[in-house]
Each structure stands twice: as C-alpha cells, then as structure tokens.
Amino acid sequence: MGVVLPLEDSHPKGASIEPLVKATAAGMEQVNRVIVERTGSQVTLIPEVARYLINSGGKRLRPMVTLGAALACGYRGSGDVKLAASVEFMHTATLFHDDVVDESDTRRGKRTARLVWGNQESVLVGDFLLGQAFRMMVEVGSLEALDVLSAAAATIAEGEVMQLGTAKNTETTEDEYIEVIRAKTAALFSAAAEVGPIIAGADRSVRAAFRSYGTNIGIAFQLIDDVLDYGGVSATLGKNVGDDFREGKVTLPVVLAYRRGSDEDRAFWRRSLVEGGTSDQALEHAIALLNRTRALADTVDRARHYAAMATDALAPLPNSAAKAGLLEAVGFSIRRAS
Amino acid sequence: MGVVLPLEDSHPKGASIEPLVKATAAGMEQVNRVIVERTGSQVTLIPEVARYLINSGGKRLRPMVTLGAALACGYRGSGDVKLAASVEFMHTATLFHDDVVDESDTRRGKRTARLVWGNQESVLVGDFLLGQAFRMMVEVGSLEALDVLSAAAATIAEGEVMQLGTAKNTETTEDEYIEVIRAKTAALFSAAAEVGPIIAGADRSVRAAFRSYGTNIGIAFQLIDDVLDYGGVSATLGKNVGDDFREGKVTLPVVLAYRRGSDEDRAFWRRSLVEGGTSDQALEHAIALLNRTRALADTVDRARHYAAMATDALAPLPNSAAKAGLLEAVGFSIRRAS
Numbered sequence: 001m002g003v004v005l006p007l008e009d010s011h012p013k014g015a016s017i018e019p020l021v022k023a024t025a026a027g028m029e030q031v032n033r034v035i036v037e038r039t040g041s042q043v044t045l046i047p048e049v050a051r052y053l054i055n056s057g058g059k060r061l062r063p064m065v066t067l068g069a070a071l072a073c074g075y076r077g078s079g080d081v082k083l084a085a086s087v088e089f090m091h092t093a094t095l096f097h098d099d100v101v102d103e104s105d106t107r108r109g110k111r112t113a114r115l116v117w118g119n120q121e122s123v124l125v126g127d128f129l130l131g132q133a134f135r136m137m138v139e140v141g142s143l144e145a146l147d148v149l150s151a152a153a154a155t156i157a158e159g160e161v162m163q164l165g166t167a168k169n170t171e172t173t174e175d176e177y178i179e180v181i182r183a184k185t186a187a188l189f190s191a192a193a194e195v196g197p198i199i200a201g202a203d204r205s206v207r208a209a210f211r212s213y214g215t216n217i218g219i220a221f222q223l224i225d226d227v228l229d230y231g232g233v234s235a236t237l238g239k240n241v242g243d244d245f246r247e248g249k250v251t252l253p254v255v256l257a258y259r260r261g262s263d264e265d266r267a268f269w270r271r272s273l274v275e276g277g278t279s280d281q282a283l284e285h286a287i288a289l290l291n292r293t294r295a296l297a298d299t300v301d302r303a304r305h306y307a308a309m310a311t312d313a314l315a316p317l318p319n320s321a322a323k324a325g326l327l328e329a330v331g332f333s334i335r336r337a338s
Numbered sequence: 339m340g341v342v343l344p345l346e347d348s349h350p351k352g353a354s355i356e357p358l359v360k361a362t363a364a365g366m367e368q369v370n371r372v373i374v375e376r377t378g379s380q381v382t383l384i385p386e387v388a389r390y391l392i393n394s395g396g397k398r399l400r401p402m403v404t405l406g407a408a409l410a411c412g413y414r415g416s417g418d419v420k421l422a423a424s425v426e427f428m429h430t431a432t433l434f435h436d437d438v439v440d441e442s443d444t445r446r447g448k449r450t451a452r453l454v455w456g457n458q459e460s461v462l463v464g465d466f467l468l469g470q471a472f473r474m475m476v477e478v479g480s481l482e483a484l485d486v487l488s489a490a491a492a493t494i495a496e497g498e499v500m501q502l503g504t505a506k507n508t509e510t511t512e513d514e515y516i517e518v519i520r521a522k523t524a525a526l527f528s529a530a531a532e533v534g535p536i537i538a539g540a541d542r543s544v545r546a547a548f549r550s551y552g553t554n555i556g557i558a559f560q561l562i563d564d565v566l567d568y569g570g571v572s573a574t575l576g577k578n579v580g581d582d583f584r585e586g587k588v589t590l591p592v593v594l595a596y597r598r599g600s601d602e603d604r605a606f607w608r609r610s611l612v613e614g615g616t617s618d619q620a621l622e623h624a625i626a627l628l629n630r631t632r633a634l635a636d637t638v639d640r641a642r643h644y645a646a647m648a649t650d651a652l653a654p655l656p657n658s659a660a661k662a663g664l665l666e667a668v669g670f671s672i673r674r675a676s
Contacts (some may be wrong), residue, residue, distance in 0.1 A: 171543035171654075173550040174647050205509035212511040259653035266654070298646070305643040308636070309512050315508075315597040316604070 015331025017059065022087055023325040024067040027081055031063050034085040038132045049117050049125040054092055056108050061221075061329065062192045063088045068329075069196020069210050071322035072314075079199045086149060087192040089133035094156055094188075096126035101160065102247050109240055109255040145195040152191035159183025168248045168274050170258050170266070174302075178256050179224040182215065188225035189218030209313045213326065216310035221333045223303035232337050233296050242283045248273040252302065256295035257286075265289055300337050307334050355397065361663040363403040365419055369401050372423040382634045387455050387463040392430055394446050399559075400530045401426045401666065406667075407534025407548050409660035410652075417478040417537045419565055424487060425530040427471035432494055432526075434464035438584050439498065482596045483533040490529035497521025506586045506612045508596050508604070512640075515593050516576045519560040520553065527556030550554025551664065554648035564589035568625055570675050571634050580621045586611040590640065594633035595624075603627055638675050645672050662667035 021028075039050040048253050063084035068082035071239045098104070099112040100119045106112060115124040130153070137146050162180045166172040193214030197206045227233060230253060232240040244251050250258075250273060271277045272286060290296050310330045359366075377388040401422035408418035436442070437450040437459045444450060452460040468491070475484045500518045504510040531552030535544045565571060568591060569579040582589050588596075588611060596607050609615045610624060628634050648668045655661050 021372060164363045171546070173546050173651055175545065175550045175553060176653075208509070208511045208514065256650055259650050302643065302646075305640065308640075312594055312597050313511055313513075 016326050016334050017061070017329055017332045019321070020064050020068055020325030020329045022284060023071060024064045027067040027071075027084065028060065028064060029080045030078075031060075031067070031084045031088070034136070035088060038089070038136065039129075041128070045117070045121065046125055046128055048115055049121055050092070050129060052113055052116065053095060053107070054088075056110055058091075058108070060088060062091050062188060064188060065192045065214065065217075065326065065329070068195055068322045068326045069193045069213075070200055071196075072317055072320050072326060073197045073200035073202045073206060073210075074194065075200035077199065079142065079145075080196065082136040082140050083142075083145055083149075083195045083199065084192075086133040086136045087188065087195075088154075088310075089129040090149070090153060091126070091188060093126040093129040093133070096122045096129070098160070101164075102249075104243070104247065106240075106243065126233045131218045136231050136241075140199070142199050145198045148194050148198065152187045155183045155187040159185070159187065166250055168207065168250065170250055170254070170269050170273060172250045172255055174252065177250070177252055178219065181219055185222040186215045186218030189221070190214035193217075206317070209316065212313035213310045216306040216313065217330050217333055220303040220306040220310065220330065223252055223299050224305070224333055224337045226253055227296050227299050227303075227337045230290055230296060233300055242278075242286075245272070245283055245286055246278045248276060248278070252299045253290050253295045254337040256298055258289050260295065261289060262291040265293075296337075300334065303334055303337070307331070344504055348621050353666050353673050355667055355670045357401070358406055358613070358663030358667045361409060361659040362402045365405040365409075365422065366398065366402060368416075368419045368522045369398075369426070371404070372419060372474070373426060376423065376474065377467075379466070383455070383459065384463055384466055385457055387451055388430070388467060390451055390454065391433060391445070394424075394448055396429075396446070400429050400526060402498045403527060403530045403552065403555075403664065403667070404534055406664045407531045407532075407551075408538055410533045410655055410658050410664060411538035411540045411544060413534065414536035415537065417480065417483075418534065420478050421480075421483055421487075421533045421537065421645075422530075423473045424471040425526065425533075427474075428487070428491060428494075429465040429526060431464040432498070434467070436498070439502075440587075441632045442571040442581070443587065444578075478537070480533075480537050486529045486532050486536065487557045490566040493521045497523070497525065499547040504588055506588065508588055508592070508607050508611060510588045510593055512590065512593050515588070515590055516557065517552065519557055523554030523560040524553045524619070526554035530671060531555075532540055532654045544655070545648070547655065550651035551648045554644040554651065555668050555671055557624070558641040558644040558648065558668070561637050561644070562671055562675045564591055565634050565641075565675045568628055568634060571638055580616075580624075583610070583624055584616045584623050586614060586616070590637045591628050593631045594636055595628050595631045598631040598633065599627060603631075611630050634675075638672065641675075645669070 035054060039047045039054065041047055066084040066087050069079050095107065096113060098115050099107055100122050104112050105115055113125070114123075134150070137149055141189060159180055159182070163184060166176060166180055190211050191214065193210040194207055197210050226244065229241065229244040229251070254269065254273070261269070268285065268289070273280050298333055307330045311327060314327060362443060373392060377385045377392065379385055387617055404422040404425050405418050433445065434451060437445055438453050438460050442450050450550040451463070472488070476486055497518055497520070501522060504518055528549050530551065531548040532545055535548050564582065567579065567589070592607065592611070596604055599607070606623065606627070610620050645668045651666060652661060652665060
C-alpha cells in the first residue's frame with residue numbers, strides 16, 4: 001500500500017469503466033443469468049415488460065459496484081451475485097415508476113414501457129421487481145445487508161417524493177437539489193457498495209468507506225447525467241438532448257443558470273419549465289443561457305468534488321484489481337461529460 | 339440585477355471582510371452595546387468570565403451575517419440587533435463548553451477561561467449566555483426565528499456529541515466529518531443567516547437562499563480554520579499552530595492525509611492522535627505528511643466547493659451593499675488560508 005495521490009493524478013483523462021468490467025466479469029455473467037431467471041413468471045406480460053427495460057442497454061454499474069466492493073474486501077462466496085442482482089432490480093423498479101410519475105415518453109432513446117404497455121403495467125412490473133429483489137436478499141440471509149438495502153428502498157421513495165416538490169420549482173437551491181439526488185440516486189449506490197463489505201464481514205470503518213464511496217460516486221454520476229441531458233459541457237442540440245428540459249425538471253445546471261441569470265433569464269426559465277413552453281427554439285435558448293452562466297461547466301466542477309470524496313474514501317484499502325476498477329469508475333463517471 | 343458570475347470572478351484575490359463590516363457598522367455598534375448590557379449580572383463572576391472570552395478578539399462574523407441578511411432583505415426595524423446578539427451569545431456559549439469538553443488550554447492565543455476560573459464556572463457561564471440568548475429572542479417576538487435558533491442550538495449539541503465519536507478516530511470518513519461540522523459549525527451560521535429574512539418577512543425561497551448561504555459559508559469557514567490550525571496551505575510551525583493536533587482532533591486535513599498515506603503514515607497518525615504522542619517533532623512530521631499528501635491544499639479546494647454554493651445561493655437577490663458584503667465574506671473566508 002503506497003501513497004495514494006488525489007484525483008487529478010489517479011484518474012488520467014482516459015479513465016474507463018473497463019477495469020471494473022474486467023474485475024467483475026465472472027460475477028456479472030452470473031448476475032445476468034439470475035436477472036433472466038428472476039424476471040420469469042407464469043404471467044407472460046411480466047417477463048416481456050421487465051426485459052424490455054432491463055435489456056435496453058444500461059451499463060449495470062450498480063451491480064458491478066456491489067461485486068467490486070465484495071471482491072475488494074476479499075469476499076469469495078456467492079452471496080454477492082444475488083445482492084448485485086437485487087440492486088439492479090431495485091434500480092429498474094425505480095425507472096419503471098419514475099417514467100410513470102414523470103410521464104416520460106422516452107428512456108435510453110426507446111419509447112418508455114408505459115407507452116408500450118401502459119402506466120398500470122409499468123407500476124406493477126416495478127413492484128414485481130422490487131418483490132423479487134427482496135426475495136433474493138432474504139435468500140442471501142444477511143440481515144445487515146437486508147437492513148441496508150431496505151433502508152435504501154425507503155430513502156429512494158422519499159427522494160422521489162422530495163423531487164415532486166422541487167420539480168418545476170425554479171427557486172430550488174443547490175442544497176435542496178443535492179438532498180434530492182442524495183436520496184433518489186446516491187442512496188442506492190451507497191447501499192450497493194456497502195453490502196459488499198457487509199457480506200465479506202469487513203469491519204465498521206471499511207463499511208463506512210464503501211458507503212461514502214457509493215454516496216459520492218452516486219451524486220457525481222447524477223450530476224454528470226444532468227449535464228449530459230443538455231448535451232455535455234460543450235452543449236449542443238442533438239439526439240436525446242433536452243428530456244429534462246421538456247419534462248420541466250429543475251436539475252443543478254438549471255439551478256445555477258437560474259440563480260446566476262438576469263431577471264429576464266429567470267422569466268424565461270419559469271415560462272419554460274413551470275408553464276411548459278419547451279419548443280426546440282426554447283431549448284436552444286436554454287442551452288445558450290447554460291453556457292453563458294457557465295452552469296454546465298460548474299456542474300461538472302461540483303461533480304468533481306464528490307468524485308474526489310469517493311476516491312479518498314477508498315484510499316486506505318489494500319490494492320486489488322477490484323479497487324482499481326472502482327476507482328477508475330469514478331474518473332469514468334466524470335469523463336462522460338467532456 | 340445583472341448576470342452574476344460565479345466565484346472565480348466575483349471574489350478577486352483581495353476579497354475582504356471590510357464591505358460587510360461597513361454595511362453592518364451601525365447595527366454592530368448596537369449589538370456590541372447589547373452584548374455588554376446582557377453580560378451584566380449581580381453575580382460579579384459572570385460578567386468577568388463572559389467578557390473574558392467575548393472581548394478576546396473574535397471577528398463577530400455570525401452577528402454580522404444576521405444583520406447583513408436582514409439588511410439585504412430590506413429590513414428596517416430593530417429586532418435584528420437582539421437576534422444578532424443572541425447568535426453571538428450562542429456561539430460564545432459553545433466555545434466555553436467546547437473548551438471544557440476538549441480540555442483546551444488556549445483559545446485565540448489566551449489561556450482558556452476554564453484554566454483561569456475553572457471548568458464548572460465555564461460550563462455555567464456558557465449556560466447563562468444561552469439563557470440570555472433565548473430571553474433576547476423571546477423579546478424580539480418572532481416565533482419563527484425562535485424556532486430556527488432553538489433548533490440550531492439542539493443541532494450544535496448533537497454535533498458536539500457526534501464529534502466525541504469522531505475525535506481520535508482516524509478512520510473517520512470525509513462524509514462523517516462534514517456531517518459533524520454541518521451540525522457543530524454550519525447550523526449556527528445557517529440560523530444566523532435565516533433569521534434575517536424571517537424578521538424581514540421575506541418569502542420561503544429567500545429564506546432557503548440564506549439558509550443555504552449560511553450552511554455553506556459555515557462549512558467553508560470551518561474547513562479553512564482546520565487548515566489554519568496547521569499554519570495554512572504553506573504549512574509551517576508557528577504561533578497557534580497545532581492545537582487540533584495536540585488535542586487529537588481528526589479534522590479534514592487529517593482525514594485526507596490518513597486515507598492517502600502509507601501504512602507507516604497511518605501508524606504515525608494513530609500513535610499521535612489516539613495515543614497522544616504529540617511532541618513538536620511529531621507535529622513537524624504531521625505537517626510534512628499533510629504537505630506530501632496535498633491534504634491541506636485539497637481541504638482548501640473542498641472549502642471552495644462550499645464557498646461556491648454559498649455564493650450561488652445568494653445570486654438571485656437584488657443587489658445591495660449588504661449582499662455585496664455577504665458575498666465578499668465568502669471569498670474572505672477562503673482567502674485566509676493562502
């Protein structure tokens with residue numbers, strides 16, 4: 001264990017997700033098999049709907065975090081696979097429910113399940129996945145892991161409710177927004193990371209380190225997603241750009257642009273996000289304001305802060321391929337925006 | 339109200355506390371008078387002890403924040419003076435109690451009151467000041483302000499208790515440490531700022547903006563204090579350097595240096611902070627490790643993140659001398675470390 005240098009050095013520009021993919025490849029193959037098995041049901045609609053979203057090309061970063069955390073703690077059992085699959089199911093369940101709550105029409109460039117099959121179907125398949133997630137956790141038999149993941153499930157729901165309050169509220173402060181994503185996004189990353197050391201029987205301080213890693217990579221990840229939704233730092237109109245804008249979502253780039261803008265700018269944001277005046281022309285103007293106020297670049301800067309915290313959290317662990325993969329994933333989460 | 343540019347531009351290197359001092363000068367004169375009046379008591383020991391610390395050269399930043407916030411919201415009454423004095427009393431009370439809890443021997447370069455008069459006297463004079471603070475708040479008659487300040491009093495105590503858990507625990511994570519100072523230091527700054535808009539009758543979003551300003555300048559301020567306790571970014575042994583180290587306090591610079599260090603480094607930190615091996619030679623080695631791991635420079639970077647949040651929080655308010663003073667105070671809180 002040598003001296004670990006901070007973010008700037010340890011995450012060269014080429015930071016990639018590949019080392020984590022490689023370190024967890026064996027486990028992820030089993031996770032993917034479990035996912036297919038556990039989406040099976042006599043009710044044929046369920047596998048059809050569930051797999052529509054599950055197979056739509058997510059990176060499966062969360063289950064990789066669980067497997068990587070377990071490996072980095074020297075775990076050699078098989079419980080990590082089911083916990084990782086549970087985490088992915090919990091994530092997918094929230095996507096189903098989110099799309100209904102947000103009345104979203106597209107997700108990852110595809111029509112949302114609620115448009116293809118209906119809102120009720122989406123809600124119920126989400127519930128089915130949550131139920132399956134809990135069954136798998138129970139099978140693993142770790143009460144501590146069950147405690148952490150079920151607390152996360154409640155926190156995520158709280159975060160979604162909090163977001164109902166901030167959505168379309170252009171006066172949202174940065175703290176309020178960070179609280180929302182801490183609950184809505186970071187809580188699951190945090191739990192995904194913490195169950196690794198839990199089943200490995202690691203001590204309190206190692207659990208705290210992974211909890212911190214998960215929380216902070218989760219916040220960084222969400223902030224970069226917010227930037228990508230406007231096309232990245234060098235924002236331009238393009239495919240999949242502007243979903244948040246069209247849904248009236250007040251994300252951190254908007255919080256900053258709104259607060260830093262002129263009265264006229266603020267009237268524009270209210271008109272667009274609150275009253276729903278979101279034409280392509282309006283989106284173009286929004287992107288111009290985001291650039292002028294440096295809101296996108298500074299959101300990336302804010303994300304870097306959380307990324308640095310995630311990196312420092314894991315520093316004391318012994319070196320391993322899994323740890324290196326988890327650390328590079330932090331750099332990767334930021335690099336996506338540039 | 340023009341476009342407000344982010345931190346780098348709005349806080350030139352010369353950021354100073356002077357604009358806030360000037361904007362609040364008239365009110366602070368009254369605050370200082372109230373402080374003298376309300377430390378009076380038939381029990382002559384009380385004014386003697388209370389004034390020993392109150393007159394020991396603090397900047398009185400917190401009451402200036404209250405006055406500045408009220409002014410920035412257009413307040414023209416006189417309730418802000420008593421609330422500002424309450425805030426300073428609450429702050430002084432916690433210093434008395436802290437010195438007893440931490441068994442500190444010096445504060446602001448002077449012997450602590452507990453050494454001059456005793457521990458029991460320090461605790462009780464702290465309680466007296468807290469009582470006087472609440473009486474003044476009640477006199478102002480704003481239940482909302484009373485609610486915010488009394489909640490802060492409870493949170494500060496919670497933060498102190500949390501700190502008992504992190505003190506001498508070198509495994510403390512950055513998140514855990516930030517939670518401690520969010521409660522111990524930032525909660526009072528947050529309340530100090532929020533009571534301004536409250537008595538000015540400002541709306542919810544303005545209150546949220548000041549709460550956010552206070553919380554984040556409070557965190558930034560504490561992190562820079564932590565750096566200054568090791569002599570600043572270009573750390574050197576000097577007067578008033580190393581108090582935290584000698585008391586075994588695990589502050590953010592130590593959290594980072596510990597996590598980034600080698601096994602040998604970590605053994606040194608445990609030996610020094612947990613077992614109390616804190617000679618001048620040990621302090622010199624500690625400073626060398628803090629520099630080698632860039633822990634001090636990166637703590638300043640972390641502080642900048644919170645400073646940027648504080649600045650953005652106030653951006654939408656109409657321009658005024660008070661607002662400008664509050665914003666420059668953010669830059670000042672950071673500049674102290676360089």
